[in-house]
Amino acid sequence: MVERKPNGASGIDVTRPSVARMYDYYLGGKDNFEVDREAVRRVEKAMPEIRQLAQENRAFLRRAVRHMARQGVRQFIDIGSGLPTVGNTHQIAQEITPDARVVYVDNDPVVLQHGRALLATDDNTSVAAADMRRPADVLGHPETVKLIDFSEPVGVLMIAMVHFLTLDERGPIMRQLLDALPSGSHLTATHVTTENHPPEAVAQIEAVYATTPTPIFFRGREEIARFFDGFDLVEPGLVTIDDWHPDPSDPAPQPTKWLYGGVGRKP
Template sequence: METTFVDEQVDPSSLGIDTGKPSVARMYDYYLDGKDNYQVDRDAVDRIAQAMPEIRQLARENRAFLRRAVRYMARQGIRQFIDIGSGLPTAGNTHEVAQQIAPDSRVVYVDNDPIVLVHGRALLARDDNTTVATADMREPTSVLEHPNTTKLIDFSKPVGVLLIAMVHFLTEEERPDVMGALRDALPSGSHITFTHVTRDGQSAAAVDQIESVYATTPTPIYFREHAQIARFFDGYDLVDPGLVTIDAWHPDPADPAPEATRWLYGGVGRKP
């Protein structure tokens, strides 16, 4: 089934939506059995599933981690969040989780895929504390200074930043500048959380195949080892239990995750 837009008569290309190449946002939507994707996205996911049959399980495991991390930050007093690379709206969004704990929580969703803006605007039209910004994490200034960001986020107070399944799209050369710019913009007491695919304990052939599929998208993916991933937390104090496979990070019997795949490391850091 092809994507259903807010206006079914709108040509996707007129909105800047490229349906000729796989999109990470739309692929992730397909992982979660969504309908906002095209055949090119489904074909790419099917090739990934050949190397990683548990890909949909991994996506649900990743979403469960997001919910736990947001709850943790909200319980630490964080009342404003920037969700970078948020992807298409689905169940258990950041604003829904945060506002269950603190109804006044403000959330800015950031993605560089136009389809996210189209769907996000429709979903969030009735929520003044939540908005969507089109920007690219590789250009952190465009994220931090976007009018929709500055409208909701007060950078004199702690902020929670999410980069869920995002930093593995950064090259080693991009990491210091992107992560450094985000860290420098955040006041003391802010938190950052991310998940990152790992090659630790996995088949080298499977990793190579997945990387080759993502190389056909505008956003190649990079599998890394634990020590390499830990560097993305430079300048933060890691919350216990540190950087671990996401099944081991604050498991919540009230919100159980799928069986662990151990393809992802994740953690939460606090800026001192």
């Protein structure tokens, strides 16, 4: 089944939940369908705090982008960027560096359509249709090549994305990204964890995501840290995201502790 959006967009599969549209619904967005909302309701049964977690994740993204920009990073690749929302990577980076360049990468047609419409008048920001499982396509995409100079440091974001990779995929994919980046580049990532959470809740959430094109894999801190191999973790290292340079201006309910996050710098 393909559903046509009111604005005429077609080719969107609404027979299966989409990770990007589910995340949009977590954040209170409207670019989602009933199949996505039903999947979210199933996740909420196991993780009632999922919407708070999504907000925590966005707050971490903002802090991490500010950190990278303050270290002199002027160009960013946001892999698995999701649907546009308040506090996008380019908006945060350009608050510090007005001419910062950002390429958003996703393979969801709704994300691509909305992103291109939003960024149509911003020459320093673009959207590339590519899959993180094929790093060469991400790095060599015409939109990436147009904006990103790989002779200068690059900030790569994989926010709530690396937990969609299998352990077999982790090494080859992360190595290709690492090898393509010059010294001084940064990797920012967040990943769901099994630690201090009921195994039955983890299993239930993994079962929901197994119905999407992108299954999710919860892991412990040691396995998550391997995604940063080759990078020097910025203090305080790999921690739950509420503990990574907390900002008093961020909402401060009881932290969920479901996500580890970190920023690594390539020596």
